Amino acid sequence: MEVLNEILNLIKQSNKIIVTGHIMPDGDCISSVLSLSIALEKVGKDVLPVIDYDIPYQYQELVEVQKIKKANDVIREINECDLIIILDSSSVDRIGKLKDFLENKKKIVIDHHVTNEKFGDVNWVGDFFSSTAQMIYRLNQALGVEYDSRLSTINLMGIATDTGFFRYPNTTSEVFKDAYELSKRGGEIWPIAQMILENNRPERLKLFANTIEKMEFLLDGKFVHSIIRYEDFKRFNCKEEDSSGFVGELRAIKGVEVAVLVVEYPKGKVHVSMRSKNEFDVSTIASELGGGGHPRAAGCTFDDADPDEIRKIVVNKISEALSIRG
Ligand code: AMP
Ligand code: MN
Ligand code: MN
Numbered sequence: 001m002e003v004l005n006e007i008l009n010l011i012k013q014s015n016k017i018i019v020t021g022h023i024m025p026d027g028d029c030i031s032s033v034l035s036l037s038i039a040l041e042k043v044g045k046d047v048l049p050v051i052d053y054d055i056p057y058q059y060q061e062l063v064e065v066q067k068i069k070k071a072n073d074v075i076r077e078i079n080e081c082d083l084i085i086i087l088d089s090s091s092v093d094r095i096g097k098l099k100d101f102l103e104n105k106k107k108i109v110i111d112h113h114v115t116n117e118k119f120g121d122v123n124w125v126g127d128f129f130s131s132t133a134q135m136i137y138r139l140n141q142a143l144g145v146e147y148d149s150r151l152s153t154i155n156l157m158g159i160a161t162d163t164g165f166f167r168y169p170n171t172t173s174e175v176f177k178d179a180y181e182l183s184k185r186g187g188e189i190w191p192i193a194q195m196i197l198e199n200n201r202p203e204r205l206k207l208f209a210n211t212i213e214k215m216e217f218l219l220d221g222k223f224v225h226s227i228i229r230y231e232d233f234k235r236f237n238c239k240e241e242d243s244s245g246f247v248g249e250l251r252a253i254k255g256v257e258v259a260v261l262v263v264e265y266p267k268g269k270v271h272v273s274m275r276s277k278n279e280f281d282v283s284t285i286a287s288e289l290g291g292g293g294h295p296r297a298a299g300c301t302f303d304d305a306d307p308d309e310i311r312k313i314v315v316n317k318i319s320e321a322l323s324i325r326g
Contacts, residue, residue: 004142006122007108011143014083014106016046021087021132022094023053024271026244027161027196030055032087032110032132034064035155039136039145048077052096056241058199064154071097082106088132090116090292110135112162115283115292127294130170133158137178149186156187157196164248165193169296204242207232211246211261218319224250225260227311230267240265251275258282258322260314264307271301272314280325285317 011017019037021029029051037049052071059065071078078084078098083106090113092099102119109120112129129135137155140147147155159179163171166179183189207228215226228243236242243263250259259275272289274282276296283298291300302310 003122003124004139007110007124007139008142010083010106010108010122011040011045011085014045014081016048016077016081016083018048018050018078018081018084018098019087020050020052020084020089020095020098022089023051023096024240025051025053025055025059026088027059028131028133028158029088030059030062030065030068031154031156031158031161032136033068034062035133035136035140035151035158036085036087037067038064038151038154039140039143042145043143048074048081050074050078050098052098054239054241056244057201058196061195061199062154071101083108085110086120087111087136088113092117092119110139113292113294115287115298130168130172130175131158131162133162134175134178137182147182147185147187149188152182152185152187153192156182156189157192160189160192161196165189165197201238201242203237207236207238207242208246208249210236211243215250218315219322221253221255222257223260223315223318223322224253224256224258225262225311225315226250227262227307228264229307230264233265240271247273247275251277258318260311260318262307262311262314268304269301270305270307270310271299272310273297273299274314274318280322282318285314285321288317289314 019033021033033049037047040047049068051068055065078101085108087110089095107120109123111125112132114127116125211226211228215224217224247259247261257277258280261273263271276282281295283293283295286293286298286300289300293299
């Protein structure tokens with residue numbers, strides 16, 4: 001594949017490499033950043049993983065996560081690097097302060113979002129892939145990297161989380177093939193599943209109960225939406241990361257086709273998470289509102305906004321689109 005060769009060439013020509021992913025990092029982002037960083041280290045590169053955001057507490061149980069830095073702590077290294085590899089991020093707005101360092105730098109973008117803006121010198125954007133982690137597995141094989149059990153587990157994590165632990169429609173035979181190979185190399189799914197799915201803080205569950213209480217249903221139960229205001233996070237002693245996964249639970253309700261969760265964190269910053277079950281394309285709506293994502297999982301973010309106003313705008317937009325569709 002030509003683009004893979006271009007990536008290999010750029011990596012070969014570079015020594016100091018920054019590997020980064022998106023803000024509000026998820027399992028795929030963390031897995032991809034770590035798997036590529038470990039691999040590049042194995043082939044003798046000077047690598048620095050950067051994610052310009054707090055890492056959710058569950059993932060901090062991975063010792064390798066300690067190596068990931070925020071942009072402000074490594075300004076000198078960012079200035080001195082020869083190459084920045086940007087993973088799982090559809091636009092420059094998704095990478096935090098690293099955005100300000102992209103000019104005059106060689107950039108590789110590797111991502112599986114349909115909405116990717118291809119802002120790199122080389123862009124490998126494949127919406128055929130379940131996860132960026134799956135693409136990184138392919139890249140690392142092309143780099144000739146040996147997979148030990150630890151790297152296999154870390155790489156498997158991103159494939160697992162972005163397929164909802166092998167449940168979503170993106171769980172293709174290729175996913176099972178890659179997961180099988182990683183498992184053969186010693187990758188373990190259970191410690192990852194336990195770390196992510198069976199690691200709830202009681203405070204988080206109370207916040208979830210409150211989110212459930214505030215649900216509103218429209219269109220005969222086809223559309224559900226709820227809201228978490230900054231005050232709710234404070235009241236239940238929670239942070240933004242504690243709300244991750246809630247919107248998936250809203251979608252999981254019987255009869256629901258589209259679920260929306262409006263989250264304000266911190267005060268005035270509003271993130272909208274959208275999910276759909278079967279046909280409805282939420283990435284189009286998210287893109288129209290300045291965000292992006294996948295057909296069945298997308299989002300958008302607003303600064304200095306009122307969460308209730310945003311909720312009204314999004315609910316109207318989706319209700320209209322859903323009722324036209326019938
Ligand atoms: P979330 O609802 O935050 O879990 O995000 C769902 C999907 O939409 C993920 O694949 C994100 O990468 C993407 N996404 C979320 N927020 C944004 C945004 N502000 N801009 C672009 N893509 C986003
Ligand atoms: Mn992601
Ligand atoms: Mn992803």
